[in-house]
Amino acid sequence: MDRIRIVGGNKLNGSIQISGAKNAALPLMIAGLLTEETLILDNVPRLADVAQLQRILGNHGVDITSVGKRSGDREYQGQTLHISAANIIDTKAPYDLVSRMRASFWVIAPLVARMHEAQVSLPGGCAIGTRPVDLLIMALEKLGAELSIDGGYVIARAPGGLKGANIDFPKVTVSGTHVALMAATLAKGTTVITNAACEPEIVDVADCLNKMGARVSGAGTPRILVEGVSKLHGARHTVLPDRIETGTYAMAVAMTGGDVQLIGAQPQLLQSALDVLTEAGADITVNNEGIRVARNGAGIGPVKVSTAPFPGFPTDLQAQLMALMACAKGSSQITETIFENRFMHVQELARFGARISLDGETATIDGIAKLRGAPVMATDLRASVSLVIAGLAAEGETMVNRVYHLDRGFERLEEKLSACGASIQRISD
Template sequence: MQKLEVFGANKLKGQIKISGSKNASLPILAATLLSNKKIILKNLPKVRDIETMLALLQSLGSKIKLDKNKTIIDNSKQNKKFASYNLVKTMRAGILVLGPLLAKHKSAKVSLPGGCAIGTRPVDIHLKALSKLGVKYKIDQGYVIANAPKGLKGNKIKFPKISVGATENLIIAASFAKGTTILSNCAIEPEINDLVNFLKEMGCNIKWISKRTIKIIGVSKIKEISYSVMFDRIEAGTYLVAAAVTEGNLRISNIVPEIIKTEINLLKKLGSKVMIKKNEVQIIGNRKIKNTKITTAPYPGFPTDLQAQIMVLLCKANKSSIIKEDIFENRFMHVAELNRMGARISTNGNKAIVEGNINFAPAELMATDLRASVSLILAALTAKGKSVINRIYHLDRGYENIEKKLKKVGAKIRRVN
């Protein structure tokens, strides 16, 4: 099994070009199932989750051709409706094929993602909302078996809580439903806007009518299009924190700074110097880091996907800080590993108290999930000596060429078998 060796402590200097967004690409790839024509997608990141989603589309009958910087998807003969556990188990986004399959074929059998029990998990929100479009479903042996014999029919649906995945699934499904659908209490992440822009270019009739309410009039025909996916704002945020934590000087390019305003403002408040240009941000880290209180929240709040990374920076703050995790119930798994490196972090339910003024010591570490793995790299970059990070397959799900990008700006990091 592969692992990373990281030799700290160097200040990172130079430019990092941000890849396409994993979290925007996944729903867009699912939405291509609506089409029976060719779709060309540009700027897809080369990460494991995208490979898995492409394999899932192929298993459903999509023809996929990879051509340098573009992916050509031909769904003219797409006719299968079964998404197997083997392909869905490693990523929650697998459930996003349910909406388009039901819209196009009126039935589908899709594995529950990652073997999660249905209960109060977010998948429940997807299914209850789809049932309001006329879908009948049951859960059997870890699969959602769903059908809509008369096709999907538009309706008014209010999500009980903000859910990115459920918003995406319903926008895609409603685009092909008969009549008008009004979705309220929607998530408004930039990745959802990217999905909406993609569907509109295909010929779907979608319009935001207030901040969290969207109106969709179903269509039956769509166009052949070429579309470029937005930048990865979590990757951009990760490298901004990397510059701050190593007291480095990085230019983060191929981005839209306005989209990551919350993260930029927080880093400024903590002491980093940030200069904003059209498609680029330059960040210079400061030795003196201020403490703060952060609560993760749906966009435009502070993203849960950057909580582990910012925690590393707060370990170096002048006083103690508090992080409240309000999105996921089990997202402090990186704390134990950071404490093994000398951090002083205690957790109580969804709150973490981060004592400041620490210097990380090198250690052998274990990655527990995608964002936790990258937080360990950030800590290791500041520790004098060699750290080893095991189970980096988590990392490869969401970061394209991370060690190459870090090496280019002065990090000493290598992948070993």
């Protein structure tokens, strides 16, 4: 199993190309099931989760071809996928595939919308809390699907097709909004989704669906209107840049010092996180190429942050911010409001000497002058990258174990960081 070895203490200087967003690429690939024509997606990141979803879609009979680099392509430019679901040969998504990635459960929406039936395994457990699928099931039932659970599978049927409905989510849910949005595109009549998630990735999926002939308005607000159409056609769409990757590298620069240009980053996708970094003492400049992050000489100031749905501070940047605050001058507080059990990185950060105390959903971080390198273990995707950030600034050597978590969400992490001067390398056993 691969490990990542880091020798800390180097400032980061240079530029990093921001990859396409994993959290948009996955639902966009799933949306390819809605049409028999080809959907072409540009700027798809090369990630373990993307490869796994390709296997899952292939099981349904979807043909996916990946187009390689073209002359003139920049380094790290994403891949182009041609997704053709002309012949869906199987509407069952088996446990051994779905259990490895929660987002794969979302195939239930386009399958029941287009094929009027689906049999999808309940997803496996997740390290960061239960993250149940009850709101996804509720949305499909509102649209007229008949659902039952048998042997760990959700069986959905809509013999006459789905019908437009009012879907009012009791709490904001990104996965529920994706499922309701995709299913409603082919439903007869009008669907109104209220208390919808406002994340940029929802907007990106809605933009792509509209290119495919859907009639979606209001994405990015709490009220989305979908007028159903009888069929969708092919389209070409570019995946938006990854705001979590952007925020992660911005925090790495704030942690180590230096000056890095984040090429292709879009500030409006993570303004709340950039505001927090500015408060902590980083210099953030927006320019034609993206976002430039620098911290030269000044120390890191403490902050007080609560995670919240977009446009609030993202839960997916909480662990990275905690690593940064471990070296702040003073005491910081981070409150996690989205997922339970999302403080598993605290014990690992403590191995660097970080002083963190937990009280329910709030972590208090008392900054220290210098972290010390240590052997640590990744517990989930975002937690694992917080250990990398800590290792970049720590004295001595850090060994991050179980890095397959990183490969799920960060494209060529060690290559991008080493190009900016970090001493970081992957060790394959």
